[in-house]
Structures are given as C-alpha cells and as structure tokens.
Amino acid sequence: MTGRRFRLSPWLVRVLIPDSVIGVYVLWSPTAPVYVGRSDTSLRRRLLEHARTWPDVFFTFDVAFSPEDAFRMECCLFHALGDRTTNIDHPQRVTSDDVRCDICPNTLLPLLEYRRRVTPNPPGTHRALQADMRGMTA
Ligand SMILES: [Zn+2]
Numbered sequence: 001m002t003g004r005r006f007r008l009s010p011w012l013v014r015v016l017i018p019d020s021v022i023g024v025y026v027l028w029s030p031t032a033p034v035y036v037g038r039s040d041t042s043l044r045r046r047l048l049e050h051a052r053t054w055p056d057v058f059f060t061f062d063v064a065f066s067p068e069d070a071f072r073m074e075c076c077l078f079h080a081l082g083d084r085t086t087n088i089d090h091p092q093r094v095t096s097d098d099v100r101c102d103i104c105p106n107t108l109l110p111l112l113e114y115r116r117r118v119t120p121n122p123p124g125t126h127r128a129l130q131a132d133m134r135g136m137t138a
Contacts, residue, residue, distance in 0.1 A: 001026070001077075005058035008051045017044040017061065024073045025061040026081070027054060033081050038074040040067035040094060067094040075101040 005028050006012055023043045027035040027050060034057070039046035043061060050057070064070035074091040079101075081087075093099060 001060050001062045003060070005060055008047065008054060008057045008059045010048055010051050013044055013047045013051060013059075017047065019044050021063050022067065022070055023061055023063040024070055024077060025059050026077060026085075028058040028060065029056075030058065033085050035085050036074060036077045036081060036087050036091075038064075038070045038091065040070055068099045070094075071099060072102060075103055079103045 001024075006016065008027065019042055021043050022038075022040055024036070024038040025043065025047060026033050027037070035050075035054075037046065037050075043063070047059060047061070050059075062073060064073055071091060071094050078085075078087060078091050090101065090104070
C-alpha cells in the first residue's frame, strides 16, 4: 500500500494508475480510513467512479498481480481496519474458486483443527489452550 495519500482527483488517478492495473485501495478522510475496496478489472476506473461521488477524499492504493491476490489484500485491509471504515460486507470472493479469506474464522478454525489432528499434543502447548482454540472450555 502506498504510504502517501493522494487527493482523489480524476486527473491524478489517470496520471498514477494505468488503465489495466488491478488492485486494492483505501479511501481516506484527511486522516482516517473510510472505505476499503478493490478492482479485479481496472483500479483506475473504480477510483474514477469514486471520484465522482466522494468529494474531498484521499486514497492510497496497491497493485495486485491477480484477482486472487487482490482479494487476499482486500481481506487483510478489511479485517485490519475493522469498524473504522464504512464497509459493511466482507470482500466478495473472486469467483466460486477455492480462494478464501485467510483471516476469517471459517478459514482459520478448520486449519487449527487440522493442525490439532496432525499434532495432537504439540510440545509446550497446554491442553486448556488447545481446547480454547477450538472454542470449547477445557
Ligand atoms: Zn475475512
């Protein structure tokens, strides 16, 4: 993610971002994040759309090399910024493929369960902690 916040002006978006680039962005009030988004087709076009409806906003952005990478990046931003933005819905998956959010519990819990089965008693791990990780009381 670019550290510098740029004013969301159409001319500046056109100068900074080629049309075919995809990626993620954060819209900012001068000092606080207000919205996280991505485009799997044209980051420039998406930001130009926002420029028409969000006056006095700034943006940061990052380029992705595939829609799947853009999805993962958006998920990270969505979860990291939490309720500080106006985003309500979780980022949508690219298609019906297998790429899932790496952060959501429905992804993490099966991974933790798999690790528990593979190493039922990992050294140095207390049973109560293992049970707590599964959402159960010891
Ligand atoms: Zn998630």
